[in-house]
Amino acid sequence: MKHKLHNLLILLFVILPGRSLMAQSATAQAYTLYPVLWQQTAAEYRALCYQAFNAATHQLSTYSSRSLRKRHAVIVTDLDETILNNSYYNAQLIKDGKSYTGSSWKQWTDRAQATAVPGAVAFLQQAAKRGVHIYYISNRDTSEVAATIANLKALQLPDADVEHCIFRSGPSSKEARRQQVQxxxxxxxxxxxxxxxxxxxxxxxxxAERFTATDAAKANWGAKFIVLPNATYGDWLNALYDNRSGLSPAQKDSILNSSLSGIR
Ligand SMILES: [Mg+2]
Structure with a gap:
């Protein structure tokens, strides 16, 4: 797999001779080719999504209706790559040889055309049927609320309204917003x-710190915490970059390659 990606990168450099800037940009795009294709075409991705929502369904079934009522029980969920599939946006970036920008992302979310992650709609509808409200805590910008609500409604998701869509208006951390719901x-x-x-x-x-925190929360995965797969983007990648922004494609390339653990 590693060799195939490596060959692809070499091929991109060969077919774009003497155009170093373009070749560099092609390298960055090539990194997302496999994960985006995986999200769009791998039945394994689809199966993992169903597995996650099956675990969520099981977890919900452990509560009696009386207990749910007594607790004023709610479910908090992220949207992008948890409930909404935005792989089309990332696929278009690859096709166009472009990188993420806030404005092209906003153009995408304005279309309200994200599809549902497999299993998401049935699970959230079932929770709603049991009287459990859903809070969508997302780092989409507050200017994206209206279009997102249209998207959620088109997918027949419950609680598609302003009260339940708590989007980002300040820091990226979701902790204060979770506490607000709590x-x-x-x-x-x-x-x-x-x-x-x-x-x-x-x-x-x-x-390393993320590994330690993951191990400490071991009993929660697939129970209180339901994780959906996303290899295209996320904090896992930011962690490799030491949570620094503004790195050049060459710096990123160097960091990624030096982060691989080979045979010792
Ligand atoms: Mg997400």
Whole structure:
């Protein structure tokens, strides 16, 4: 697998001779080719999503209706790559040889055309049927609320309204927003593709620290914490970059390659 990607990168350099800037940009895009294709075409990705929502369904079934009512139970979920599939946006970036920008992302979310992650709609509808409200805590910008609500409604997701869409208006951390929900409710389950969707123990941490925090929360995975797969982007990648922004493609390339552990 590693060799195939390596060959692909070499091929990109060969077919774009003497155009170093373009070749560099092609390298950055090539890194997301496998994960985006995987999300769009691998039945294994699909199966993992169903596995996550089956675990969520099981977890919900452990509560009696009386207990859910008594607790004012709610579910907190992330949106992107947890409930909404945005792989089309990332695929288009690859096709166009472009990188993520806030404005092209906003153009995508304005279209309200994200599809649902497999299993997401049935699970959230079932929770709603049991009287459990859903809070969508997302780092989409607050200017994206209206289009996102249209997208959620088109997918027939419950609680698609302003009260339940708590988007980013300040720091990227979701902790304050979780606490806001917790003031009146008990959060019985959290869903996300990024570990900072669950607790602040994962925020701006190194790879080693993220491993330690993951191990410490071992009993929660597949129970109170439901994780969806996303190999295209996320804090796992930011951790490799030491949570620094503004790195050049060449710096990123060097960091990624030096982060590989080979045979000793
Ligand atoms: Mg997400």
């Amino acid at each position: 003031q009146q409710h008990e959060i019985i389950m959290l869903l996300g593709d990024n570990l900072s969707d669950f607790t602040d123990a994962f925020e701006k941490k190194s790879v």
